[in-house]
Amino acid sequence: MSNFFWIGWLIAIVTFWAGHYINAKVRKQERIRALIELYMQKTQELEDDALGYWVNMDEKIYIFQLNIKIKRLSTISKRLTKENKSLGHPVDEYIWFKKAISLDCPDDIRPLDISSDRAKRIMTYSHKLQTYFEDRI
Amino acid sequence: MNNPTVNVSDFTTFPGPRYKKLGSCSGEEFRDNILIPSIQKYGRDLIVNLDGVMGYGSSFLEETFGGAIRSGIDPSVVLKVAENVICNDEPELKKEILSYVKDQMEKLKSE
Numbered sequence: 001m002s003n004f005f006w007i008g009w010l011i012a013i014v015t016f017w018a019g020h021y022i023n024a025k026v027r028k029q030e031r032i033r034a035l036i037e038l039y040m041q042k043t044q045e046l047e048d049d050a051l052g053y054w055v056n057m058d059e060k061i062y063i064f065q066l067n068i069k070i071k072r073l074s075t076i077s078k079r080l081t082k083e084n085k086s087l088g089h090p091v092d093e094y095i096w097f098k099k100a101i102s103l104d105c106p107d108d109i110r111p112l113d114i115s116s117d118r119a120k121r122i123m124t125y126s127h128k129l130q131t132y133f134e135d136r137i
Numbered sequence: 138m139n140n141p142t143v144n145v146s147d148f149t150t151f152p153g154p155r156y157k158k159l160g161s162c163s164g165e166e167f168r169d170n171i172l173i174p175s176i177q178k179y180g181r182d183l184i185v186n187l188d189g190v191m192g193y194g195s196s197f198l199e200e201t202f203g204g205a206i207r208s209g210i211d212p213s214v215v216l217k218v219a220e221n222v223i224c225n226d227e228p229e230l231k232k233e234i235l236s237y238v239k240d241q242m243e244k245l246k247s248e
Contacts, residue, residue: 063194064191064192067191067192067193068192069192071226074227074228075226078228089229091229098233099195102196103195106154
């Protein structure tokens, strides 16, 4: 068989693998992007619920629901780290966000003013978490 | 040899508020009924497994670990127990718990 035959095969194989590699990379980027968008969406929902709990005295929101939603953020961040270790997770901001929502929450100190220190911290750390990932899309 | 382990999930899957008077499965209840007796029995070898629950409020964690120091447990023992917690479900918990333990140790020093 001629050299052209083998070169043809070689080109076909290389093209196949290059296509496969690029496709896998694109799919991975899409997964990461979807997870980041999910993280940002869940953070915003948590901020809204936390402010609903603290400021608006929303009776449909319980503190244990907020704790579950906080944990959900950690779960999403673990999936993100699995996809791309270099993305990391802003642990300090996460902890401060969590503390702002669930540290010392007896019923009798609600409702808080929207300009209270706690409400400001909830908004600030939610923003910081979202910005961290927004910059990485 | 396996270290003695306390599973929070055996206590509750929904950790509650800080104090008993605020609701069931509180940090105070876990600390007084489970953590402190276990520390008194096993000392710094004790492992606290935080996995398998639906999420922790910060008050629960502070009252459990910071509160253990306030209840008279040797801070160095609580620090060791905090360093050894298992928290694969929410890895950020270890840093948060350590912050409460270290804050309480600082407060003790300044008193």
